[in-house]
Amino acid sequence: MDALFENYRTLLARVSARCGEIEAALSGHMACRKGCSACCLNISLFPVEAVSLRLAFDTLSEAQKASALARAAESSDEGPCPLLDGDGACLLYGNRPLICRTHGLPILFDDGEGNRRVDFCPENFQGLSSLSGEVMIDLDPMNQTLAAVNAMFCQALFEGEPPFERLSIADTLFLELA
Template sequence: MTEHIFDNLLKNYTDLIIRVDEHIQKLTRVHKDRLACKKGCDVCCRHLSLFPVEAFALSRAFSRLDVPCREKILKQAEQTDRKCPLLVDHICMVYEARPIICRTHGYPLYMEKEGKALVDFCPKNFKGIKNLDRSDLLDLDRMNTLLTAVNNHFTACFENGLPGRIPVDQALELYQNLEPS
């Protein structure tokens, strides 16, 4: 599969990532002194399962790493089921391609549970703030709805279908497997 075709397949996902990143960047500017979450923080990094669109985007980034780094990650993936295998010395090796859950984790998420409004974020963040502005919050339900729609559009492009979720360790070499032999 050519890079151009794959770029087109991932366009909706890339657009969603841009929107999420813009929100996170705004939060980072406004609350920079109150944020512990940033590149290098791996306290919450777990071995996750991803929507196929995210798994393929992550796999594409993985395929661009140098061979020794890919080999180290693959070895780690065999040894762990809790910590994300993409971490090397506490740094995500595909940080720019990390999934939405990783991009948003720790930041204020708005959700409703049983009709009650809830806000959740990492307890290391926003210390001393009593109330966050509504514009600081990411609407988790809306974001998940958008991600689901983007994923459904992506998976519809594959004749044989794709699983609903793909664990990170199984996602690593998906992109390479799409390449012509």
Template sequence: MENVLDNYRQLLARVDGLCAGIQDALAEQITCSEGCSDCCTSITVFPVEAAALKQALADQTEEQQTAIRDHVTEHAGGERCPLLRDRRCLLYRARPIICRTHGLPILFTEGDAQRLDCCPLNLASRESLSGSSIIDLDRLNSVLVAVNSLYLRQIEAPPDFPQRLTIAQALLSGT
């Protein structure tokens, strides 16, 4: 049987490619960089994202796993992401899609209108953007929902399986 996270990992690779292209195209206008954690708030994730985080944790040494679990336990329930330590993500390579796209220009539907948004620190002097420099968040979320749905079928999740989990639930529970 194929790994149940393969589709999600393929999506991550495409999202990372998209984000890298946007960052290259807008390099001088993007202030987000390593250590920038202003957008790192406590979020919920889809079960497929939770499984990827849990797998990334399992790939760490026992000592690292314990340290990460202890940190997440101590910071669960706060406004900031419990994976943040010293303004850096403890499982950065496995961060969810929303974390990968934070700060970049996104287009999404709000009510009956489309809205363009990005980190207020980015694109300060830019007057216009090409379509290839904008993430269509509605489309990306639709694909993520489909990948999550397939994942839930593959693991034969029961009907009462959680639809969203906090980072702490993802890393500390048996789900």
């Protein structure tokens, strides 16, 4: 099954490298840290992300899995991510989805009305009057690439007919893999 995730892992590595560059350039202005979990919500994932995360979930200890599953059973849409431990740290930080990797950083996106907008965590970049385009992540091409990677994954694993279009992180933890 590893070959199915090659494109996804390549994308994760590229996005992580870009995020690392931005974090290094803006390190003195970043409030994000381990335990800061305001952005960590029960978001929805594409099948490639959900299956990858579910496989990583199996690597946790039985106690960690039981605790996360209990939180997942009680979770709501847009509630806290069930993968947060008691200290607000992600149990699967190294395997987190793309959106989780970009949280807090300056992102550039199309607002749906033809306007390009910039967004970032309000705790970050205080005292800066502006941000250069060189330290932003353009979400649109990243999301287009993720959608293409997901389509290839779904074609290979589900013959193009995935059992779900998107799945919350909480529901992902209960996903049964054959």
